[in-house]
Amino acid sequence: MQATIVEAVNDALHTEMAADDDVVVFGEDVAASGGVFRATDELLEEFGGDRVVDTPLSEIAIVGAATGLAMYGYRPVAEIQFSGFLPPAFDQLVTNASRVRWRTRGALTAPMVVRMPYGAGVRALEHHSESMEGAYAHIPGLKVVAPSTPHDTKGLLLASIRDPDPVLFMEPKRIYRSFREEVPEEDYEVPLGEATVRREGSDVTVVSWGSMMPPTLEAADEADADVEVVDLRTISPMDAETVVESVKKTGRAVVVHEGPRSHGVGGDIVARINDEALMYLEAPVERVTGFDTPVPLLSMEDYYFPHPPRILDAIEDAMSV
Amino acid sequence: MSENVPTEHPANAAVSAGDPRFLSQDDLSVDTHQIVAPDGTYDAADVPDLDAEQFQDLYRWMLTDRVFSRRMVSIQRRGELGTFGSTRGQEASIIGSAYTLQPDDWLYVGRAWTPMFMRGVPMKDMILFWRGIEEGQQSFAEHNCQIAISIGSHLPLVAGLAWGMDLSGDDAIATAYLGDGATSTGAAHEAINFAGALGVPALFYCQNNQYAISLSADQQTAANTLAQKALAYGMDAIRVDGQDVLAVYDAVTEARERVRNGEPVFVESVTYRMDAHTTSDDPTRYRSDEEVVAWEAVDPLERYREFLESEGLWADIDHDGIVEEIEAEFDAALEEANAFAERGIEEIFAHVYAELPPELQRQFEEFSDLLERRPEMYDHIEQRPKG
Ligand SMILES: Cc1ncc(C[n+]2csc(CCOP(=O)(O)OP(=O)(O)O)c2C)c(N)n1
Numbered sequence: 001m002q003a004t005i006v007e008a009v010n011d012a013l014h015t016e017m018a019a020d021d022d023v024v025v026f027g028e029d030v031a032a033s034g035g036v037f038r039a040t041d042e043l044l045e046e047f048g049g050d051r052v053v054d055t056p057l058s059e060i061a062i063v064g065a066a067t068g069l070a071m072y073g074y075r076p077v078a079e080i081q082f083s084g085f086l087p088p089a090f091d092q093l094v095t096n097a098s099r100v101r102w103r104t105r106g107a108l109t110a111p112m113v114v115r116m117p118y119g120a121g122v123r124a125l126e127h128h129s130e131s132m133e134g135a136y137a138h139i140p141g142l143k144v145v146a147p148s149t150p151h152d153t154k155g156l157l158l159a160s161i162r163d164p165d166p167v168l169f170m171e172p173k174r175i176y177r178s179f180r181e182e183v184p185e186e187d188y189e190v191p192l193g194e195a196t197v198r199r200e201g202s203d204v205t206v207v208s209w210g211s212m213m214p215p216t217l218e219a220a221d222e223a224d225a226d227v228e229v230v231d232l233r234t235i236s237p238m239d240a241e242t243v244v245e246s247v248k249k250t251g252r253a254v255v256v257h258e259g260p261r262s263h264g265v266g267g268d269i270v271a272r273i274n275d276e277a278l279m280y281l282e283a284p285v286e287r288v289t290g291f292d293t294p295v296p297l298l299s300m301e302d303y304y305f306p307h308p309p310r311i312l313d314a315i316e317d318a319m320s321v
Numbered sequence: 322m323s324e325n326v327p328t329e330h331p332a333n334a335a336v337s338a339g340d341p342r343f344l345s346q347d348d349l350s351v352d353t354h355q356i357v358a359p360d361g362t363y364d365a366a367d368v369p370d371l372d373a374e375q376f377q378d379l380y381r382w383m384l385t386d387r388v389f390s391r392r393m394v395s396i397q398r399r400g401e402l403g404t405f406g407s408t409r410g411q412e413a414s415i416i417g418s419a420y421t422l423q424p425d426d427w428l429y430v431g432r433a434w435t436p437m438f439m440r441g442v443p444m445k446d447m448i449l450f451w452r453g454i455e456e457g458q459q460s461f462a463e464h465n466c467q468i469a470i471s472i473g474s475h476l477p478l479v480a481g482l483a484w485g486m487d488l489s490g491d492d493a494i495a496t497a498y499l500g501d502g503a504t505s506t507g508a509a510h511e512a513i514n515f516a517g518a519l520g521v522p523a524l525f526y527c528q529n530n531q532y533a534i535s536l537s538a539d540q541q542t543a544a545n546t547l548a549q550k551a552l553a554y555g556m557d558a559i560r561v562d563g564q565d566v567l568a569v570y571d572a573v574t575e576a577r578e579r580v581r582n583g584e585p586v587f588v589e590s591v592t593y594r595m596d597a598h599t600t601s602d603d604p605t606r607y608r609s610d611e612e613v614v615a616w617e618a619v620d621p622l623e624r625y626r627e628f629l630e631s632e633g634l635w636a637d638i639d640h641d642g643i644v645e646e647i648e649a650e651f652d653a654a655l656e657e658a659n660a661f662a663e664r665g666i667e668e669i670f671a672h673v674y675a676e677l678p679p680e681l682q683r684q685f686e687e688f689s690d691l692l693e694r695r696p697e698m699y700d701h702i703e704q705r706p707k708g
Contacts, residue, residue, distance in 0.1 A: 028536065032535050032606060036602075054535065056536070056541050057533050058507070059506070059507075261684065262680060292680060292681055296453075302702040303688075309691070309697050309701070310695075
């Protein structure tokens, strides 16, 4: 079937709820209204009110209760309506979800998924636009996933729900509906922790993920160089090997992310390239990122996140050395 | 022997034998304060002590709220705003409460815009805010008011503001407006408890408009009322008919007096959100037309009009004339908002810190340089509603 990213989320939820009775979907407005983005559309009708639950407006309880449900043997898939509303529940991620396995020496685990739309560019209000994967990837024990295509979305979400550890699933909402592609009807997984080479090239590696993939590919197409694009897909744990192998081949690298630059995921990728491929580098690694500011409100948010010319500029810089 | 003899502990002053007795919320009856009944009748002795001008003022502000909501929804439909949350149906709840507030009081709202106009915020700034232009909020702050987008996040802040008022001996209160949904957040509970424990002048004004986006109030909590939640924290509460502007005014006036004396109060105002949650919501997915019609029958403006008629005050009110004035005010505000000069990208970097750190300065310069070198950037920067 041809599906958008948000339809792929919906399809994955239908697929896994049908396959596994332990999967419970909940969050604010997910049941009766099918989610503000319709990601959970028709789940209530198909699976009933015990497994598809509209919760009170309680981010702390949504994430904390998901942890408890998971410890009890269920497979919770909780929705946080917008990424800017996860911070109240940050405590539950840090204090409980990510540490259950470690704390109990494996006696208890928290196989759960917290899904949320993230990123700027949809003209929403304050707290609706951030890309804070850096903050969440900093939590040991938590996996952080950010798909960029409908096909990967379904496969990664299925893998996330089945994963034995807690997963934060960050959905790039700006491209929720921007394109369709073939998404298999059947069940399949895209493994967590594996990056993919989205576009092959020999001159320069651009590492990117989630909402930044379309502008990255556009810049790669326009560049006067043979650009290889690595889609990280899982932010944590990171598949440094695919990145490093690509950089060893091309000798140049650019990292693109929407979140703020300082202390961000990009810095970590540069460090890994330095660790493993310094001697292969022919130019310093470039970073193209959001600014170290809050995401501006809607009138200026389009200035905030990287567009193809900014990425192209960095590619040219990397090529010029 | 321990001094802590269990049966003598103050909490055990009354002990009971036999089967354990559960304390249930049904042991508690929570009345709803009302002055003008839905059929328009009232007891003259209960009517708040306001003069004719003030009674008319209340009507004018309620009408302002209604007209502003209507105009905002309509310009949103024309693509001139990102999104908007109408307050139609909540006019009595919003105006009756805000009318009690004094200029030095602080006001932090979830859904309530007109109280900010009542404090002197220009309509233009509210339009700018909903257009996603940060500048609007500067005048909000200058008039001691703010809007919280992260639900419930403002309650601890209001507790802190009130604490400051207490410490400095100022004769003012800090007020948080919140919704039924907000009462489920951790922040709300911590703040209400904190304000209660410290005894600071905070007023928590909860508009139970029956929905938090699609979730109805009875799915939001198993509690019979929201007012009673405050009792658990030792805070006094009052429940009021939010369709009755005089009852709201009366209740909040008294609440404000107590709060001023360092006894925080929680008010539940029972009202209804007539329009969609915001312009991006489709309420037909979760509520019935019959329900909406039933609430339309208790329209707060209608109920108040009946009161004004009984008091012989209606004849002096030129309803259509007032609407025209508000429309004209809105038109002027919209024009001013439209004339708001486009900002430069330095705005993105301003006000993050008191002083621009070198790294931010660098990011700003690099970006300015890029925009100059690559004007094709603007092909990717969408045209937004006019500033
Ligand atoms: C912490 C948080 N979670 C989720 C949201 C998304 N959201 C925006 S408004 C809303 C419902 C708010 O309901 P209520 O508190 O009753 O206020 P109302 O809008 O009805 O006045 C939700 C869930 C949010 N803004 N903040």
